[in-house]
Amino acid sequence: MSLRIGIVGAGSIGCYIGGALQMGGAEVCFLGRERMASELAEHGLHISDFRGMKYSLPASALHFHTEFRSLPELDFIIVTVKSGDTAAIAEQLAVVGTGGATIISLQNGVANAALLSQAMPSALVLSGMIAFNVLQRGEGRFHAGTDGAVIVQAAPRLDKIGTALVASGTPFETHRDMRSVLWSKLLLNLNNPINALSNLPLKTELSQRAYRRCLALLQREALAAITAADIPVQRLTAVPASMLPYILNLPDFLFTRLAQPMLAMDPLARSSMWEDLERGRKTEVEWLNGEVISLAREHGLNAPVNSRLKALVHAAEQGGRRDYSGEELLALISA
Ligand SMILES: NC(=O)c1ccc[n+]([C@@H]2O[C@H](COP(=O)([O-])OP(=O)(O)OC[C@H]3O[C@@H](n4cnc5c(N)ncnc54)[C@H](OP(=O)(O)O)[C@@H]3O)[C@@H](O)[C@H]2O)c1
Structure with a gap:
C-alpha cells in the first residue's frame, strides 16, 4: 500500500495512531519534541490495547523529525497536539507548506479544524476524533485503555487510512456531520x-x-x-x-x-x-x-x-x- 502519513504532535495519541498506521502498512513520519525523539530512539515504539493487542516497532523502523522543514512529501498530515498548541502548529505548517496533503485534526474540542483551515485556506482540513483513551507508560509504550473508534469527516481518499487502521485492530468510521x-x-x-x-x-x-x-x-x-x-x-x-x-x-x-x-x-x-x-x-x-x-x-x-x-x-x-x-x-x- 502506498500511504504516506505525517503525525504532527507525537505524544500519546500521535504515537499510538502513528504506530497503528505503520502496523497497518502505512509509511509514517512522526514530528514531535526532542524528548520523545530520544525516548523512541532508545526504546522503540510499543503500542498495546486493553484487549491484549501488542505491537512493537524497533527504533530503526521509525522516522522521527523535530523540525517542520524536514518533513517529506505526505498524503495526510494528522494533527495530534493539544488544542492550545493548534494555532502555533497551524502557523508552522502554513510556513513550510503542506504540499497538497489532506490535514486531519484528531483532537478533542470543537474548534481545531477551523483554526487549521484559517491558517491554510487552500488545504483540505478534516475534523476527526478518537473515542478511546491512550496513556503513555514511558520507555516508548502507549496503551489504549478504553474502547472506541477513530471517526473522521467523510471525504474522498480516506479509504487507505481506514484500511490501515482496521488492519491494526483500530475501528475506523467516517461521518458527514462532524460538528455534532x-x-x-x-x-x-x-x-x-x-x-x-x-x-x-x-x-x-x-x-x-x-x-x-x-x-x-x-x-x-x-x-x-x-x-x-x-x-x-x-x-x-x-x-x-x-x-x-x-x-x-x-x-x-x-x-x-x-x-x-x-x-x-x-x-x-x-x-x-x-x-x-x-x-x-x-x-x-x-x-x-x-x-x-x-x-x-x-x-x-x-x-x-x-x-x-x-x-x-x-x-x-x-x-x-x-x-x-x-x-x-x-x-x-x-x-
Ligand atoms: N490521550 C488521550 O487519551 C486522548 C484521547 C482522545 C483524544 N485526545 C486528544 O488528542 C489530542 C492530543 O492529546 P495527547 O494526549 O496525545 O497529547 P500529548 O500527549 O500532549 O501529545 C502532544 C505532543 O505534541 C507535542 N507538541 C506540541 N507542540 C509541538 C510543536 N510545535 N512541535 C512539536 N511537537 C509539539 C507535545 O509536546 P509538549 O508536551 O512538550 O508541548 C506532545 O508531546 C488532544 O486534543 C486530546 O484531548 C487525547
Missing part, C-alpha cells in the same frame, strides 16, 4: 476535568456516584446549550447521550450493573487532562468546559457548574489542589 460528533464527544470529555481533579484512575472515579453526579451536572448544562444551538447529538456510547445524566445519577450498585460497558476499561486508564496536571502543563479545559460556557452564552443560557469546575482546574494548573473527593467536588461546583 465533536459536540457529542465533548459531552463525554466533560469527565476529563473531574478525573484530573480526582487524581484517580477513570474506572475508580466513575465507580463513585458523587463524581458521576458532578459529570451529570456538567452534561446537563452542555446538553441544554447543544439543544439550544440545534446541534444533533450522536450516540457514541452504549447509552444515548440524552440519557447519560440519568444513568450517571444512579446509585453505584445499579450503575455498575446497567452501565457495565461504560466501565469496560483498563483499571489504570486516566484522562489526558490528569496527565497534563501531572506534568505541570496547561490543560485543555478552555477547549472543553470553556466551549460549553461560550455556546451557552451565545444562546442566552448560563453554565455556572462548568464555570466553577473550569476555575478549579485553572487553580490546579497553578499548583492548587487536585485530590478532591467526589463529595467535595460536588459541593464546590454545585454551590
Whole structure:
C-alpha cells in the first residue's frame, strides 16, 4: 500500500495512531519534541490495547523529525497536539507548506479544524476524533485503555487510512456531520476535568456516584446549550447521550450493573487532562468546559457548574489542589 502519513504532535495519541498506521502498512513520519525523539530512539515504539493487542516497532523502523522543514512529501498530515498548541502548529505548517496533503485534526474540542483551515485556506482540513483513551507508560509504550473508534469527516481518499487502521485492530468510521460528533464527544470529555481533579484512575472515579453526579451536572448544562444551538447529538456510547445524566445519577450498585460497558476499561486508564496536571502543563479545559460556557452564552443560557469546575482546574494548573473527593467536588461546583 502506498500511504504516506505525517503525525504532527507525537505524544500519546500521535504515537499510538502513528504506530497503528505503520502496523497497518502505512509509511509514517512522526514530528514531535526532542524528548520523545530520544525516548523512541532508545526504546522503540510499543503500542498495546486493553484487549491484549501488542505491537512493537524497533527504533530503526521509525522516522522521527523535530523540525517542520524536514518533513517529506505526505498524503495526510494528522494533527495530534493539544488544542492550545493548534494555532502555533497551524502557523508552522502554513510556513513550510503542506504540499497538497489532506490535514486531519484528531483532537478533542470543537474548534481545531477551523483554526487549521484559517491558517491554510487552500488545504483540505478534516475534523476527526478518537473515542478511546491512550496513556503513555514511558520507555516508548502507549496503551489504549478504553474502547472506541477513530471517526473522521467523510471525504474522498480516506479509504487507505481506514484500511490501515482496521488492519491494526483500530475501528475506523467516517461521518458527514462532524460538528455534532465533536459536540457529542465533548459531552463525554466533560469527565476529563473531574478525573484530573480526582487524581484517580477513570474506572475508580466513575465507580463513585458523587463524581458521576458532578459529570451529570456538567452534561446537563452542555446538553441544554447543544439543544439550544440545534446541534444533533450522536450516540457514541452504549447509552444515548440524552440519557447519560440519568444513568450517571444512579446509585453505584445499579450503575455498575446497567452501565457495565461504560466501565469496560483498563483499571489504570486516566484522562489526558490528569496527565497534563501531572506534568505541570496547561490543560485543555478552555477547549472543553470553556466551549460549553461560550455556546451557552451565545444562546442566552448560563453554565455556572462548568464555570466553577473550569476555575478549579485553572487553580490546579497553578499548583492548587487536585485530590478532591467526589463529595467535595460536588459541593464546590454545585454551590
Ligand atoms: N490521550 C488521550 O487519551 C486522548 C484521547 C482522545 C483524544 N485526545 C486528544 O488528542 C489530542 C492530543 O492529546 P495527547 O494526549 O496525545 O497529547 P500529548 O500527549 O500532549 O501529545 C502532544 C505532543 O505534541 C507535542 N507538541 C506540541 N507542540 C509541538 C510543536 N510545535 N512541535 C512539536 N511537537 C509539539 C507535545 O509536546 P509538549 O508536551 O512538550 O508541548 C506532545 O508531546 C488532544 O486534543 C486530546 O484531548 C487525547
